[in-house]
Amino acid sequence: MQNILEQYKSVAEAEVKTWFEVGTVSDFPENSGACIKYKTKQIAVYNFARKDKWYACQNLCPHKMEMVLSLGMIGDKDGIAKVACPMHKKNFSLEDGTNLAGDDLKIAVYPVKIESGNVYIGFSD
Numbered sequence: 001m002q003n004i005l006e007q008y009k010s011v012a013e014a015e016v017k018t019w020f021e022v023g024t025v026s027d028f029p030e031n032s033g034a035c036i037k038y039k040t041k042q043i044a045v046y047n048f049a050r051k052d053k054w055y056a057c058q059n060l061c062p063h064k065m066e067m068v069l070s071l072g073m074i075g076d077k078d079g080i081a082k083v084a085c086p087m088h089k090k091n092f093s094l095e096d097g098t099n100l101a102g103d104d105l106k107i108a109v110y111p112v113k114i115e116s117g118n119v120y121i122g123f124s125d
């Protein structure tokens with residue numbers, strides 16, 4: 001179990017080595033999530049059209065190790081974009097991955113860029 005979680009580490013834009021193309025803007029539903037695969041990682045991608053922003057994070061919820069975050073509801077808490085896990089409703093910031101209730105649990109987040117209608121996620125490997 002631990003190993004699954006260990007492969008997910010947040011990537012800052014300055015650390016990106018690979019911008020991985022995951023599809024076109026129209027492949028992603030507005031204001032909800034989708035799941036893509038990069039190497040052995042499952043990544044949740046959100047087209048947060050209400051905010052005119054895109055976010056990406058690990059699909060794995062660290063609470064019970066379920067691959068479910070792409071199915072979570074996205075929203076806003078005090079201006080911070082967040083996703084609520086569909087299982088037990090833990091809320092994670094999509095900006096920095098912290099648990100918004102202050103729990104120790106944290107998720108990895110990844111930069112997203114849109115270029116010529118294509119969606120790219122930044123990875124450090």
Ligand code: FES
Pocket residue numbers: 061062063064065066085086087088089090
């Ligand atoms: S599995 Fe995500 S909150 Fe419990």
